[in-house]
Amino acid sequence: MVDETWPAGLGPIVCIVGARPNFMKMAPILRAFAAHRPRLPSLLVHTGQHYDRDMNDRLFDDLRLPRPDINLEVGSGTHAVQTAEVMRRFEPVLDAHRPACVLVVGDVNSTLACALVCAKKDVAVVHVEAGLRSHDRRMPEEINRLLTDQIADRLYTTERAAHLNLEREGVAAERVCFVGNVMIDSLRANSEFAPPVTKTLQLAGVDARIVDGAPGYAVVTLHRPSNVDRPESLRPLLRVLREVSERLPLIFAMHPRTRANIDRFGLQDVLRSPRIVILPPQGYLEMLGLLKGATLVLSDSGGLQEESTALGVPCLTVRENTERPITVDEGTNTLVGSNPDAIRAGVDEILGGTGKSGRIPEFWDGRAAERIAADLAAWLLARQQRQPSL
Numbered sequence: 001m002v003d004e005t006w007p008a009g010l011g012p013i014v015c016i017v018g019a020r021p022n023f024m025k026m027a028p029i030l031r032a033f034a035a036h037r038p039r040l041p042s043l044l045v046h047t048g049q050h051y052d053r054d055m056n057d058r059l060f061d062d063l064r065l066p067r068p069d070i071n072l073e074v075g076s077g078t079h080a081v082q083t084a085e086v087m088r089r090f091e092p093v094l095d096a097h098r099p100a101c102v103l104v105v106g107d108v109n110s111t112l113a114c115a116l117v118c119a120k121k122d123v124a125v126v127h128v129e130a131g132l133r134s135h136d137r138r139m140p141e142e143i144n145r146l147l148t149d150q151i152a153d154r155l156y157t158t159e160r161a162a163h164l165n166l167e168r169e170g171v172a173a174e175r176v177c178f179v180g181n182v183m184i185d186s187l188r189a190n191s192e193f194a195p196p197v198t199k200t201l202q203l204a205g206v207d208a209r210i211v212d213g214a215p216g217y218a219v220v221t222l223h224r225p226s227n228v229d230r231p232e233s234l235r236p237l238l239r240v241l242r243e244v245s246e247r248l249p250l251i252f253a254m255h256p257r258t259r260a261n262i263d264r265f266g267l268q269d270v271l272r273s274p275r276i277v278i279l280p281p282q283g284y285l286e287m288l289g290l291l292k293g294a295t296l297v298l299s300d301s302g303g304l305q306e307e308s309t310a311l312g313v314p315c316l317t318v319r320e321n322t323e324r325p326i327t328v329d330e331g332t333n334t335l336v337g338s339n340p341d342a343i344r345a346g347v348d349e350i351l352g353g354t355g356k357s358g359r360i361p362e363f364w365d366g367r368a369a370e371r372i373a374a375d376l377a378a379w380l381l382a383r384q385q386r387q388p389s390l
Contacts, residue, residue: 005038006038006039006040006041007381007384009384010100010380010381010384011041011097011098011099011100012041012042012043012097012099012100013033013040013041013042013043013099013100013101013102013103013126013376013380014042014043014045014093014094014097014099014101014102014103015029015030015042015043015044015045015102015103016045016047016102016103016104016105016110016111016114017044017045017046017047017068017105017110018046018047018048018049018050018074018086018108018109018110018111019049019050019106019108019110020050020059021106021108021183021302021303022105022106022108022110022111023059023060023063023065023284024059024063024182024183024186024284024303025105025106025128025129025182025183025186026044026065026105027063027064027065027186027189028182028185028186028189028368028369029103029105029128029182029369029372029373030042030044030065030066031064031369032369032370032372032373033373035370035373036370036373036374036377038377040373040376040377043069043070043097043099044065044066044067044068044069044070045068045069045070045071045072045090045093045114046068046070046071046072047072047074047086047089047090047110047113047114048071048072048073048074048075049074049075049076049082049086049108049109049110058283058284059283059284062190062193062283062284062285063186063190063284070093072086072089072090072093074086074089074110079109079140082109082113083109083112083113083116084113086109086110086113086114087113087114087116087117090113090114090117091117091121094117094118094121094123095121099123100124100380100384101123101124101125101126101153101154101376101380102114102115102118102123102124102125102126103126103127103128103376104125104126104127104128104148104152105127105128105129105182106128106129107129107132107141107142107144107145107148107323108141108144109140109144111127111144111148112143112144112147112148115127115147115148115151115152116147116151118151119151124153124154124383125148125151125152125153125154126152126153126154126155126156126376127148127149127152127154127155127156128156128182128372129156129157129158129181129182130145130148130149130152130155130156130157130162130166130176131149131155131157131161131162131163131165131166131171131176132145132158132159132162132165132323132324133145133146133162133165133323134321134322134323135321136320136321141323142323145323146169149166149169149171150169150171152175153175154175154177154375154376154379155171155175155176155177156176156177156178156179156372156375157176157177157178157179158179158180158181158182158183158324158326158363158364158368159178159181159324159325159326159361159362160178160362161325161326161329162178163176163178177371177375178363179363179368179371179372179375180362180363180364180365180367180368180371181306181361181363181364181368182368182369182372183303183306183307184306184307184310184364184365184366184368185366185367185368185369186284187288187307187310187311188310188365188366189366190284190285190288191288191292193285194285194286194288194289194292195285195286195289196289196293197211197217197251197289197290197293198211199289200279200282200286200289200290201251201277204277204279206277206279210249210274210275210277211249211251211293215247215248215295215351216248216293216294216295217248217249217250217251217293217294217295218244218248218249218250218251218294218295218296218297218298219250219251219253219290219291219294219296219297219298219299219304220241220250220251220252220253220297220298220299221252221253221254221255221298221299221300221301221304222237222254222255222258222299222300222318223255223257223258223300223301224300224318224319225257226319226338227300227318227338228255228257228258228261229257229261231261231265231267233338234258234261234262234265234267235265235267235270236338236340237318237338237340238262238267238270238271239270239340240340240343240344241271241276241298242270242271242273242276243340243344244298244343244344244347245273245275245276246275247347247351248295248296248351249275249276249277250275250276250277250298251277251279251290251294252271252276252277252278252279253279253280253281253282253287253290254278254279254280254281255281256281288307291304291307291308291311291313292311292313294308294313295313295314295350295351296313296314296315296316296347296350296351296355297313297314297315297316298315298316298318298343299315299316299317299318300317300318300319302322302323302324305317305322305324305327305331305333306324306327306331308327308331308332308333309326309327309330309331309332309333309358309360309361309364310360310364312332312357312358313332314332314334314350314355314356315327315331315332315333315334316334316336316343316346316347316350317333317334317335317336318336318337318338318343319335319337319338320335320337320338321335322335326361330358330359330361331356331358331359331361332355332356332357332358333356333358334346334355334356
């Protein structure tokens with residue numbers, strides 16, 4: 001018989017979310033904790049790093065994610081201010097709840113900030129999505145990834161190449177466990193609930209006939225500062241997008257940062273076309289529905305590289321590097337940078353039928369969170385036996 005009682009002396013697992021991608025990763029983890037025997041007690045802390053109340057509410061509903069037990073309501077700020085404020089507000093949470101460990105996901109400022117507090121308070125850190133590297137330290141996310149992995153006591157990876165990165169950085173192999181990709185857990189669990197593209201367009205007041213017929217449509221997102229914060233970078237990207245729209249319609253789910261910069265730089269006319277649909281940021285299920293029906297994806301998002309690979313949809317990533325190389329090596333992703341000629345060539349290949357078909361990477365099977373729950377329970381119980389004072 002399995003003892004279904006969590007040891008009384010072992011506190012809850014404090015789980016941190018701070019930004020939209022964290023929610024997609026945390027939802028299947030919390031479900032796996034609840035289904036595990038013994039059930040793994042958890043406390044969900046939202047730092048409030050991203051604080052669009054309407055979008056947050058939709059995400060929690062779409063993902064069937066419980067509302068946070070604690071919201072630190074940090075809000076926006078510079079990287080330094082935001083990181084410091086998360087640290088300041090998170091420390092009392094540790095003091096009050098004395099967790100068995102703190103589980104962080106991904107690479108946002110909240111991930112590093114909470115890990116740093118744990119390091120100062122001698123609380124174990126668990127990092128989900130460890131070992132991913134773009135090898136570009138100009139990206140704030142890369143610094144967050146590097147430092148969090150150095151602090152973490154238990155590291156869960158999405159691909160085997162991550163283990164080589166961690167080995168080079170001196171992370172002991174016994175701290176690392178390959179479990180697969182929890183983002184794909186969310187995708188597989190929610191795919192059936194994603195509305196078709198026609199419904200999403202109709203609700204936005206757009207004539208859904210724009211997506212009828214071959215060669216389908218492309219989904220576009222752009223938000224990274226290197227692409228959208230300077231007119232000399234943004235203008236040529238918008239121009240090539242308009243060119244692409246002459247071959248197939250574009251559905252552009254536009255980030256507020258991108259929209260503000262288009263207005264600030266006076267670039268509204270560059271995208272003006274009946275074959276370009278500009279939508280506000282979409283809910284998780286709506287975006288999933290758009291991706292499922294797409295002919296191709298043009299984006300600088302890390303998450304869309306993974307989701308397009310899982311769905312078998314060709315993706316052109318508007319970046320010079322990626323921290324998710326498996327999407328290039330095995331999946332449907334191609335790095336094209338911000339070079340308009342490379343973007344045109346990528347579109348030519350996809351529409352010509354010679355683009356990547358890819359395959360589903362190992363352990364992207366919808367069960368990564370189950371593997372995390374099983375390993376984490378065993379690791380925490382073994383750790384308690386070694387350190388009875390925990």
